[in-house]
Amino acid sequence: MTETQIYAELTDVFRDVLGNDAIVLRPDTTAADVDGWDSHAHVTLVVATEMRFGIRFRTAELEGLHNVSDFVRLIEQKRSAA
Amino acid sequence: MEQLRWLPSHPDLSSAIKAARGQTDPERRLCDAIALTGYRRDFIATEKLDRLIADCPTARAGSELPALMHLQPARLAVLSSHTVDHLVPGMRVAGLGRRLALDITVTPYGLYRAVLAERDAELAAFAPDFILLALDSHEMAFDLAIDASEAEVARAVQERVADLARLWRAARSLYGAQVIQQTFLPAAPPLFGSLERVVPASPSALAERLNDALRDAARSENVLLFDLDLHGRHLLSGQALADPVRWHQAKQLVSPIAAPVHGDLVARLLAAALGLSRKCLVMDLDNTLWGGVVGDDGVEGIRLGQGDALGEAFLAIQGYVALLGRRGVVLAICSKNDPRIAEAAFSDHPEMVLHRQDIACFMANWDDKATNLRRIAQDLSLGLDSLVFLDDNPAERDIVRRELPVVAVPELPEDVADYPVCLSEAGYFEAATFTRDDAGRAQSYRAKAAHHEALAQTTDMEGYLRGLSMTLVASEIRPVDLPRAAQLINKSNQFNLTTRRYTETELEEMIADPGTIAMCFRLHDKFADHGLISVVIARPDPEWEEQALLIDTWLMSCRVLGRQVEAAAVEALAAAAARRGIRWLIGEYRPTPRNALVADHYGKLGFEPQHPPAEGGNAVRFWRHAIGDTPIPAHVIKLKALQ
Numbered sequence: 001m002t003e004t005q006i007y008a009e010l011t012d013v014f015r016d017v018l019g020n021d022a023i024v025l026r027p028d029t030t031a032a033d034v035d036g037w038d039s040h041a042h043v044t045l046v047v048a049t050e051m052r053f054g055i056r057f058r059t060a061e062l063e064g065l066h067n068v069s070d071f072v073r074l075i076e077q078k079r080s081a082a
Numbered sequence: 083m084e085q086l087r088w089l090p091s092h093p094d095l096s097s098a099i100k101a102a103r104g105q106t107d108p109e110r111r112l113c114d115a116i117a118l119t120g121y122r123r124d125f126i127a128t129e130k131l132d133r134l135i136a137d138c139p140t141a142r143a144g145s146e147l148p149a150l151m152h153l154q155p156a157r158l159a160v161l162s163s164h165t166v167d168h169l170v171p172g173m174r175v176a177g178l179g180r181r182l183a184l185d186i187t188v189t190p191y192g193l194y195r196a197v198l199a200e201r202d203a204e205l206a207a208f209a210p211d212f213i214l215l216a217l218d219s220h221e222m223a224f225d226l227a228i229d230a231s232e233a234e235v236a237r238a239v240q241e242r243v244a245d246l247a248r249l250w251r252a253a254r255s256l257y258g259a260q261v262i263q264q265t266f267l268p269a270a271p272p273l274f275g276s277l278e279r280v281v282p283a284s285p286s287a288l289a290e291r292l293n294d295a296l297r298d299a300a301r302s303e304n305v306l307l308f309d310l311d312l313h314g315r316h317l318l319s320g321q322a323l324a325d326p327v328r329w330h331q332a333k334q335l336v337s338p339i340a341a342p343v344h345g346d347l348v349a350r351l352l353a354a355a356l357g358l359s360r361k362c363l364v365m366d367l368d369n370t371l372w373g374g375v376v377g378d379d380g381v382e383g384i385r386l387g388q389g390d391a392l393g394e395a396f397l398a399i400q401g402y403v404a405l406l407g408r409r410g411v412v413l414a415i416c417s418k419n420d421p422r423i424a425e426a427a428f429s430d431h432p433e434m435v436l437h438r439q440d441i442a443c444f445m446a447n448w449d450d451k452a453t454n455l456r457r458i459a460q461d462l463s464l465g466l467d468s469l470v471f472l473d474d475n476p477a478e479r480d481i482v483r484r485e486l487p488v489v490a491v492p493e494l495p496e497d498v499a500d501y502p503v504c505l506s507e508a509g510y511f512e513a514a515t516f517t518r519d520d521a522g523r524a525q526s527y528r529a530k531a532a533h534h535e536a537l538a539q540t541t542d543m544e545g546y547l548r549g550l551s552m553t554l555v556a557s558e559i560r561p562v563d564l565p566r567a568a569q570l571i572n573k574s575n576q577f578n579l580t581t582r583r584y585t586e587t588e589l590e591e592m593i594a595d596p597g598t599i600a601m602c603f604r605l606h607d608k609f610a611d612h613g614l615i616s617v618v619i620a621r622p623d624p625e626w627e628e629q630a631l632l633i634d635t636w637l638m639s640c641r642v643l644g645r646q647v648e649a650a651a652v653e654a655l656a657a658a659a660a661r662r663g664i665r666w667l668i669g670e671y672r673p674t675p676r677n678a679l680v681a682d683h684y685g686k687l688g689f690e691p692q693h694p695p696a697e698g699g700n701a702v703r704f705w706r707h708a709i710g711d712t713p714i715p716a717h718v719i720k721l722k723a724l725q
Binding site for chain 1: 096124125126129130133167168327328330331332334337338339
C-alpha cells in the first residue's frame with residue numbers, strides 16, 4: 001500500500017466518521033483544523049482507522065497521534081510489519 | 083465484529099445513506115432512515131444514520147412526526163460512571179428499528195450521584211421516562227481482601243445493593259422515571275481459572291454475587307435490569323464488548339465497535355417496557371421446522387428426530403420454539419402446503435416436539451405468504467407489527483419484507499443448528515415482566531383462533547357467544563393483581579382509551595386513595611381461562627362534579643375483543659360506583675396512533691357525548707353515563723363480583 005493510497009483511505013475514514021465529504025487531509029492536519037474532530041470523535045477515528053486498515057494501535061501509541069502524518073506513519077509501519 | 087446478524091445486509095448501505103441525506107424534507111429523511119435501520123450496520127454506518135435524523139424533531143415535545151411514523155416517543159436519561167456518549171447514536175438508531183423515537187440525554191460521567199442527591203433542574207426539565215443507571219465495577223469497588231470470607235462478601239454485597247436501591251428510589255421520586263439498572267461486568271479478568279467463582283472475593287465472584295442480589299432487589303423495587311453481563315456472555319459470543327485500550331484511553335466500558343448491538347439491547351428493553359415487543363412467531367414448515375418437503379417426502383420421509391444430525395437440529399429449533407410458546411409467545415404456521423398433509427405431520431410424526439395444540443393459527447394453503455400473514459394477524463386480533471416470520475427460503479423472506487415491511491423477518495443463518503441462537507439474539511420477544519398469565523396466553527390465543535373459525539361458520543353471533551359460557555370476574559385491584567395490572571397498563575396500545583402509563587408503585591398509590599375505584603377483570607369460558615384481561619380505574623377529578631368519577635383508565639387485552647366484555651365491565655363499574663353514592667361516570671378518549679379501535683367505545687356503551695370541562699380544543703373527547711338512568715347494553719356474560 002503506497003503512501004498515496006493510505007492518504008486516500010484515511011481521508012475516506014475521516015469523511016465517513018465526521019460526516020463531511022469536504023475534508024482534505026494533509027500531513028500536518030490536526031484536530032484544530034477539522035470541524036468535529038473532538039476528543040470523542042478522536043476515539044472513533046482511531047477505532048475506524050483500525051478497522052479499515054486491519055491494524056491495532058497500542059495504548060502506548062495513542063498519545064502520539066497528534067496529526068495526520070502520525071496516523072499515516074503508524075499505519076505504514078504496521079502494514080509493512082504484517 | 084459481525085453484529086446484528088438477524089438483519090439482512092444492504093448491497094450498498096453507504097450510498098443509500100448518502101442518497102437519504104439528499105432528502106431535504108425531514109419527514110422523508112426520517113422515513114428513509116427507519117427503512118435503513120432494517121439492515122445490518124457497523125458503528126460507522128450507525129453514526130451516519132444518526133446524523134441523518136439529527137434535525138428531525140423526533141421525540142421532542144409537540145412534534146407530530148413520531149405519531150405520523152408510528153413511532154412511540156420516549157425520553158431516556160443515561161446516568162453513568164463511565165463514558166457513554168459514543169453509545170447514544172446506537173441507541174437512537176436502534177430505537178427507530180424498534181419503533182421508538184428516542185430523545186436521549188447523558189449526565190456528565192461520574193455525576194450520577196449528584197443528580198440523585200438532589201433534584202437537578204436540567205434533568206427535571208428533560209422529564210425522562212426512563213433513567214438508565216450504567217455503573218461499572220471500578221465505581222462500585224469492594225473494599226475487600228481477596229481472602230475475604232463468604233459472610234464478609236455477603237455483607238458487602240448487601241450494602242452495595244441497599245446503596246443502589248436508595249439511588250433507584252431517588253431517581254423515581256425526583257424525576258418520576260422508570261429506573262433501569264445495568265448489571266456489572268467483573269472488574270478484572272479471572273485470577274484463579276476454573277476456581278474463580280468458588281473464591282467469594284474474586285473479581286468474577288463479586289460481580290456475579292452483586293448481579294444476583296440486584297436481580298432480587300430489582301424485582302421487588304420494580305426496577306428493570308439491563309443485563310449487560312448476560313449479553314456480554316451470550317449475545318456477543320465472547321467477542322469484545324469491552325476493550326481495555328478504550329477503557330484506558332477514554333473510560334469507555336463498552337467499545338465503540340459494539341455500539342450497534344449495545345444500542346439495540348437498550349432499545350429493545352425500552353420497547354418491551356412500552357409494550358412494543360413482538361407477540362407472535364409465524365413459521366414456515368418445510369426446511370424450517372423439519373428437513374425436506376412433507377408434500378413430496380411424506381410424513382415418514384421428513385428429516386426430524388434422534389439419530390440423524392440434521393433431524394436433531396430440527397428437534398432443537400422446535401424445542402426452542404416450544405419454550406417460547408410456553409413463555410407466552412403466540413405460535414402460528416404459514417406454509418405453502420396441502421393443509422391435510424401439513425396437519426398430518428403434526429398429528430402423525432412421532433418425534434414432533436411442537437404439537438397442533440401449540441399452534442394458535444394454522445395457515446397452510448397455496449396463497450402467497452403476505453396474504454396469509456395478514457389473515458393470521460386478523461384471526462389472532464394482532465397487529466402485523468406484532469408478527470415475526472421465520473422462513474428458511476430467502477426469496478420468501480424478501481417478498482414478505484417488501485410487501486409487509488412492519489413484519490419482522492430475521493435473516494436466518496444457513497445452518498438450521500444456528501436458528502435458535504439467531505432467534506434469541508434478534509430479541510423480538512424481549513420482555514420487561516413475566517407473569518403466570520403470560521404463560522397461559524398461548525392457550526388463550528388458540529381459543530381466540532378457534533373462536534374466529536367458529537364465527538366463520540356461524541352467522542348467529544349472539545348464539546355463538548352464548549355458547550361460550552363466559553364468566554367475567556370483577557374485583558378491586560388487589561396486591562396480588564398489581565404486577566399483571568401494571569403490565570397491561572404499560573403495554574396495551576389498541577384497546578386503551580387514554581394510554582396513561584403507571585408503574586406498579588404509582589398504581590399502588592392510586593389504589594390506596596379511597597375515592598378511587600380501581601377494578602380488574604378476569605374472563606374464562608369453556609375453551610380457556612384468559613386470566614386478567616381488563617383494567618378500569620375511575621377517580622374523582624377537580625374538573626368534574628363531586629359526585630362524578632372520571633374514567634382515568636380503561637383498557638382491555640385485544641384477545642377478548644368482540645366478546646361483550648365491555649358491557650359486562652361497565653355494569654360492574656356502575657354497580658361499584660352506585661354503592662359509593664356516585665351519580666355520573668365520565669368517559670374519556672385520548673387518541674393515539676394506535677387506539678382508533680376504541681374511538682367510539684363510550685358511544686357504543688350508550689354514554690352521552692359531553693363537552694370537555696375546559697376550553698380543551700384538542701382531540702380528547704368526553705362522554706357521560708348517569709348511573710341508574712343510562713341503560714347498560716345487553717350482554718351474555720355471567721358477571722361475578724368479588725367484594
